[in-house]
Amino acid sequence: MSQVKSIQNSAMKRSTVALAVLFSIAAAYYIYLPLPSAISEPWKLMFMDAILRGVMHVSFLGHSLGLSQPFDFARLAASWDEVRGSEFIPGVRVTETTFAGVETQVFESTTVDAKSRLKRGIVYFHGGGWTLGSAKMQTYYLQCRSMAEQLDAVVLSIEYRLAPEARFPEQYNEALQVSKHILTADVLSRYSIDPKRVAVSGDSAGANLAAAVAQEMALDRTIPVKYKVQALLYPTLQALDFNTPSYQQNGNIPILHRPLMARFWLEYLNGDPKLVPVLLANNHSFPRQIIAAARSKVDWTRLLPASVQKTYQPVFPLQGDPELLEKLPGLLDVRAAPLLATTQTLRAVPPAYIMTIEHDVLRDDGLMYANRLREARVPVTHDHIPDGFHGCLSFAFGPFRFSSGFRSFRKYIHWLKENL
Template sequence: MRAAVVASLLLSAAASYYIYQPLPGAVAEPWKLMLLDAVFRAMFRVSHFAQDLGLGHHLHVLNYMVTLIEVRGPQSSETVRVTDTSFDGVQARVFESVTPGSRRLKRGVIYFHGGGWALGTGRMRSYDLLCRTMAEELDAVIISVDYRLAPEVHFPEPYNDALRACRHILRAEVLALYSMDPERVAVSGDSAGGNLAAAVAQQLALDKSVSVGFKVQALVYPVLQALDFNTPSYQQNGNVPILYRTNMARFWLEYLSGDMDLVPLLLANNHTAVDQSQEAMSAAKAKTNWTALLAPAFQKHYKPVVPGLGSPGLLEQLPALLDVRAAPLLAEKEVLKLVPPAYIMTCEHDVLRDDGLMYAQRLEEAGVTVTSDHYAEGFHGCMVFGFWPARFSVGTRSMTNYIRWLEQNL
């Protein structure tokens, strides 16, 4: 009996040691976030161990675990009809609000899920519930697009999937099939999905052959650039769950088909060092100059990291670092002024906070109407954790405000 008690105490201590992470005092529900992060870290460790054993790429293992735990089939209800389909070969799940007897055209939202261009699906329970809620509360048609993921494909293929799906959905016959109002269609996404939504919004704004455009874009803690891994939010939140600074660099390298040995070089900003400056790089760096684009309250005491000596050939290995399709923050002002009004959600305890804030500033400077929605206690991913069992109060509140903005502006 005594041995069992001692063993239980030791196991409890070990579990507490693994779960505990020092967090900023203002972050929402810290112990719940620690527990959630511990689950994610354990899954990452298992996936890498499986890869070391030769059982498959760690991303395949992770997605397999996610599928077992999170993925659900298309289950319709009295208020929302759910179907799985494809648009020009791109898989998607469609959520249609059910309004018996109504012939009124509905709002439409094309949504891209997050996951670092490598993880997840719109068929996960969290995104399924988000899109159901949107369909119900907006009396809308929500199309959650399942673009292809790394390591099967790399940039620009996920972007191409997103663009191809949007072009197809915006065709008159497809809009009519789902009773969507061509004057009230939005593009939206979170994290890597926010990246795809912003990039697609820019491209379609330039495309004169597209007769139906987006009325608005809604970007939720989007990732928008990979030139500066030392913005104030990267420096402040590099070790804050659930998106660590090192992991974000790894996601970028997976997306751009880069070697993981380059992670330390990206984190040191070696790709933007003084001796690596070219005309294109200098122009791009001006668009990520947070000393000019961020309010002093967000800059705090942080200083720019600009090494004098960089790593020769790094940009040649990763040319997409300067490609606006991968990094929408780098778009020219002439392009930005054409995009639709934007909603941009940011969280204080998120390495990507400054990507969203800088994009909001650049859009406003281009004359675009922007609604900035910042959560002082928020963390990356919080909006899709607005549902049980990982329900956070900030997630519920941010989701409510996100949907309210769409209701008022779409």
């Protein structure tokens, strides 16, 4: 009997070892991605991306089974990382309030003489594809707290509504209304903000809102206080061309994969998720005669240097869906796609800081906007992070810290100190 048990135990151990090996192989296969040699801390990035992809897969599976909205599980997972309540930290006071009905986290520098003088003000819109993210997430919370402390400033981090509860133009309208309200004399005096030193800023989809709001407010003659500068971190600025060199080069690079960016645009513009392949093939860029003017503003063969274009070729479909622009009118709406603004509009906007990331599908959106602003004679400072990935600045904080995140944050803070 003891011999039989010994054999059974031995077989069980072998089975356990075999399962462990198979699980390890499967996990390694899921985690491993071929990444460019120049990218910062590749194994850490692979591990983080595997977690994010897993969350997205579960989220989309729940939607396909009819159990939830497409990004519900991803939003639930992100909420676990939120900082709750207000607090006082040495040097910074953090409070929650509302402006024009929009929730806002306010980070106030509390230096000794803070009450006796006016401070810088920064209105900040977080990223997340208009669908995910929160001003209360640990990464954004720590980022804005550090901004307030290092810039001796008041940072107002906006908690705008997300898709599917709100779709374009609702997020844009919220961003515009809250910006107008913050720039009133009452709010500026309440927080001792210098009306001549207020910036609008954001990252990714938040930078999209920041750029769109900066354009609208620059043209509105009824607004007495204007933004002094705009600071855009790896902005998404157009949805007409998903085959720019950066989309072609970085389509499979974490953390923003090319199909996911198309999916975010469809969520924002209230489009059918089944249209992702259509966008990726540029089949929405049809008929050409209707969108010729818009296409000229995203013509990367003219707006990007040869060193960026490399050997990539434009993708022009021979045929597409001529009714798609009727289904998604936001594709040509400058409020959704600030890169499509006229030169006359761009001439009115404040000086810009634009950060781009080499290993990011959105790199060329930022590069093209910088060049269009320069053509409109708007002062532009462009910082490029050669070893970073999309969203890296936010990863100067929180549990996943990257060296490229620290460097990008330092560059961003340095420019704001010098120009705001």
